[in-house]
Amino acid sequence: xxxxxxxxxxxxxxxxxxxxxxxxxxxxxxxxxxxxxxxxxxxxxxxxxxxxxxxxxxxxxxxxxxxxxxxxxxxxxxxxxxxxxxxxxxxxxxxxxxxxxxxxxxxxxxxxxxxxxxxxxxxxxxxxxxxxxxxxxxxxxxxxxxxxxxxxxxxxxxxxxxxxxxxxxxxxxxxxxxxxxx
Numbered sequence: 001x002x003x004x005x006x007x008x009x010x011x012x013x014x015x016x017x018x019x020x021x022x023x024x025x026x027x028x029x030x031x032x033x034x035x036x037x038x039x040x041x042x043x044x045x046x047x048x049x050x051x052x053x054x055x056x057x058x059x060x061x062x063x064x065x066x067x068x069x070x071x072x073x074x075x076x077x078x079x080x081x082x083x084x085x086x087x088x089x090x091x092x093x094x095x096x097x098x099x100x101x102x103x104x105x106x107x108x109x110x111x112x113x114x115x116x117x118x119x120x121x122x123x124x125x126x127x128x129x130x131x132x133x134x135x136x137x138x139x140x141x142x143x144x145x146x147x148x149x150x151x152x153x154x155x156x157x158x159x160x161x162x163x164x165x166x167x168x169x170x171x172x173x174x175x176x177x178x179x180x181x182x
Contacts, residue, residue, distance in 0.1 A: 001045060004036040004133060004173035011171040013052045013083075017143070018162035020154060027069065029083075031056035036173050038133065040123060043092040043099060050169060052083040073150035080108045085169075088113070096120070101137065107146040114139045116169075131175040138168040 014028040031053035038046045054077040060066055070077045087103035101116040121134035143149075143165045152160040 001037050001039050001042070003176040004038055005176060006032060006034040006036070006050070007132070007172045007174050008033060011169075011173075013050075014168045014170075016166045016168075017164070020160055021158040021162070025060050025065070027060040027066070028058050029053065029056045030058050032169065032171070034171070036133075036135075038173075040096070043096050043120075044090055046087075046090045046092075046099075048085070048087045048101065048103070050085045050171075054081055054083060074148055076108060083107050085114075085116075105139070105141065105146075108148070110146045112141075112145050114141060126174075130177070133173050133175070134171070135173070136168065136170045138166060140164050140166045 008031065011032045011034075012028055012030060013032050014026060016024050016026045019025045029052045032050060033053075034048065034050035036046065036048045038048075054070070054075045057066060057070060057075070057077070060069065069075055072079070084106045085103050087101050089102040090099050091102075092099040098117070098119045101118050102113060103116070104111050105114045116137040116139045118135055118137035121136060123131065123133040126132050142163050144163050148165075150161070154160060
């Protein structure tokens with residue numbers, strides 16, 4: 001089993017939630033780190049750990065909304081600077097190019113089991129001589145399960161912010177080369 005480290009310059013996490021029941025608002029995090037234990041010959045034995053720095057939330061396109069999402073009403077980034085995921089089981093598809101990855105997602109110190117739908121995008125040598133692998137994964141959560149309960153009722157019915165939030169992770173990982181003792 002090989003160890004792979006997330007390449008921070010080619011890895012990002014994003015989220016999407018409905019706004020006012022009529023549109024989707026998206027945002028992203030630019031500081032995502034993690035490790036992957038992965039062998040293409042045995043994908044069921046894989047494991048992954050990811051850490052999202054909540055302070056690296058970049059943009060939803062509106063500064064006031066970004067600040068609100070960083071506040072205690074939502075992510076409370078001062079008290080909870082990270083979102084983490086740690087896999088507990090990997091169930092690869094028959095062709096090995098996708099998998100259901102069960103694991104523990106922690107947001108605001110609340111941990112819940114989730115199942116990510118993941119895809120292997122490719123594995124190959126980079127121009128710099130190292131081996132890289134690309135993956136994408138996503139899961140839809142009920143944000144209220146993680147203590148993110150702020151909302152506002154709409155005059156026309158419904159809510160300002162949907163309970164469902166889709167979280168996506170796109171990553172490029174670099175295989176850690178093993179050094180042989182002299």
